[in-house]
Ligand SMILES: NC(=O)C1=CN([C@@H]2O[C@H](COP(=O)(O)OP(=O)(O)OC[C@H]3O[C@@H](n4cnc5c(N)ncnc54)[C@H](O)[C@@H]3O)[C@@H](O)[C@H]2O)C=CC1
């Protein structure tokens with residue numbers, strides 16, 4: 547891969563190819579962060595739908611704060627794929643999740659985009675190794691997996707394939723951070739990446755329960771929104787469970803509840819909870835907690851739950867002094883541009 551024509555901080559023009567739910571969400575995100583955006587999608591009504599999506603997203607984006615000069619007017623919808631990427635400094639592909647389509651589209655994008663420009667796929671789970679097979683320069687192809695909607699959910703999972711250059715992965719990770727995203731850069735490919743692998747486990751169980759008449763869709767949704775979902779918005783499943791061990795943290799939690807992993811709660815196979823896994827979990831939680839004590843984490847979790855309850859309208863919202871407006875939600879998104 548020739549080196550990228552510009553540094554991540556210098557990018558001004560982004561191309562989004564495929565402009566449905568996710569491509570359109572990316573367009574809204576990049577526009578709100580002050581980029582010029584070109585978009586291409588083969589559907590005959592794509593432009594109208596895309597502009598509608600951006601208009602619908604804009605009030606939320608105004609609420610969380612627009613970059614200087616950000617405007618929906620900086621979107622150009624092109625008639626061809628080649629025009630969309632001709633002057634792009636970064637390309638985000640968000641076409642349907644079909645392996646053959648991704649392979650051929652990524653090869654077309656590689657042929658049309660300026661040399662060295664990094665091209666990212668929004669794929670929900672295909673390893674880049676399987677998608678980069680037809681491209682002349684596979685070194686610049688990375689996965690940049692977003693979450694719906696990409697203009698509000700900060701996370702992007704970045705990972706290369708076997709033939710991706712490490713420099714492209716690094717460049718993309720830096721670019722997404724500059725563009726206001728929260729990035730996990732994975733060192734190795736994993737089907738479903740990290741978050742979808744976790745979501746899939748939950749999803750599979752939900753489907754098992756519905757299929758067997760064991761729980762309704764509402765019960766499943768309520769079980770998350772009224773339960774663990776409130777904690778997960780600000781504290782991940784590992785640290786949350788460390789608190790289930792009281793002062794003993796993750797170590798006690800595993801000793802106490804570890805055996806129930808073997809009981810038939812799930813249809814998935816449980817991992818062998820050996821000493822190595824135990825130590826990795828305890829160490830990982832200690833590292834995530836940093837200098838915070840269990841008591842401090844408990845206080846942080848509780849405050850977080852209250853804030854989420856406020857944010858989701860289940861508690862009255864706080865009013866800012868001197869206005870009758872709602873206090874703006876602080877953005878978790880980076881501000882490095
Ligand atoms: N929907 C979701 O929640 C998420 C989806 N993704 C990924 O994003 C990608 C897009 O998914 P969605 O936006 O949900 O699908 P979608 O069906 O909403 O949009 C796909 C768009 O691609 C267009 N398209 C069809 N053929 C094309 C081609 N050859 N070249 C370019 N565009 C083409 C379609 O006209 C459509 O507008 C997939 O890879 C999916 O796995 C990633 C994260 C979340």
Ligand SMILES: C[N+](C)(C)CC(=O)CC(=O)[O-]
Pocket residue numbers: 669670692693694742745
């Ligand atoms: C449903 N999905 C697998 C396409 C979801 C994702 O990939 C990420 C998300 O938005 O949760």
